[in-house]
Amino acid sequence: MKDDRSYEVIIVGGSYSGLSAAMALGRSLRNVLIIDSGLPCNRQTPHSHNFITHDGEKPLSIAKKAREEVLNYPSVKFQKGLAVSGTKTATGYEITTENGDVFQAKKLIFATGVEDIMPSIQGFSACWGISVIHCPYCHGYEFRKGKTAIMANGERALHLAGLVHNLSSDLTLLTLGKVSFDVKQKAKLKLHGISIIEEEISKIQHKNGWVQQVQLKDGRELAFDAVYAAIPFRQHSLIPAMLGCELTDQGHIKADNFQKTTVAGVFACGDNSSMMRSVANAVATGNLAGAMVNKELVDEVF
Structure with missing residues (x-):
């Protein structure tokens, strides 16, 4: 029986980029856990645009449909909660949630987005x-x-x-x-x-x-x-920095063309690592991150 605390990949963040990464991995039969707090940065936006096949839809509707599709893959699991810490282990990484749940994985994908810093202007x-x-x-x-x-x-x-x-x-x-x-x-x-x-x-x-x-x-x-x-932002999650992931001068997680961070086995996708804040870009970078994580897992055994 599979240990329900141990996975090949943990994806922190279950919105567009995280779900896209999970689909790529699920289709490769990878055991994946998505941890998501349920607070996407665009939760107040009435309609999403500039993403073909979904132009004008509510962001929540797109995410809901995406989650249903992703969870059709039996090897992908979903955990509602806020990831608050991460540590390196002998075999990979360990993620702890605010409820004290601890999960292990060989690889991590951060799809955690950013948090906008609002000015003190009424309204x-x-x-x-x-x-x-x-x-x-x-x-x-x-x-x-x-x-x-x-x-x-x-x-x-x-x-x-x-x-x-x-x-x-x-x-x-x-x-x-x-x-x-x-x-x-x-x-x-x-x-x-x-x-x-x-x-x-x-x-x-x-x-x-x-x-x-x-x-x-x-x-x-x-x-x-x-x-x-044009307002400033900060990383929504502090865990990448805890693990030693470098940031760019603009404050994004530094990732290469394959979504790899500066820490081995750790990837980032979506708004947290890109200046292009859009659903389309989040989905694209998530898909790439999932594929590249799968390739790393393949290369380690084949």
Whole structure:
């Protein structure tokens, strides 16, 4: 009888990338455990876009269907819970959950995503993923031609402005303080009719997460249909760092073209290791991670 605490692979994180990795492994008859806390970062987003065959579906519906499909493979198991620590063992790795459950595996895949750090602006969190958004590819089409703000400064603001300008000509930069553009950059923004407001924001007025107005600290109220926001993030799980996985300068888990981290036997996929935060990219990198883990297991015995 198989030890239900011991697996070939543990996948920490059971959303799109984790489930995609699990399917690749399940189809190779690998004994896999998925540990998931049930708190994906896009749980507030009403619709997912830019992923063919699922365009416009609710993120929760996509994940639910994916989980049902993955768990049709008998060698894949699912454990609801939060993984809180990981250690190296003589034969692989050990993962402990907040409930004290301990599981062992030869290989680990982290599909843990990232956690956005919300600014202390009233109404911001309630709108995040609905009308205060991060990605033109994921959300931009739905707000095309609308009155749009970009909450960012410097190079990040210029990058977003170029992408969003293709979707809306009514565009305002909210820099939340003194601008950090040089003369050439300011001229480019002016050429494209993009206005700049340096005043800080005190509140986002909204209705069920849909932006109505942005209230500035000087009392002005500006109407917008959507606000793009470039906000910082941190890794959702501390376990990769505990195990010695290196991070990039941007804060992502450093992974090579095969999703391998800097620690042997440990892989990462999805938002935690990529600047491209999308369902499509999560699924793609998860599929690759699963295949590469299977190859490592094959190479060790064949």
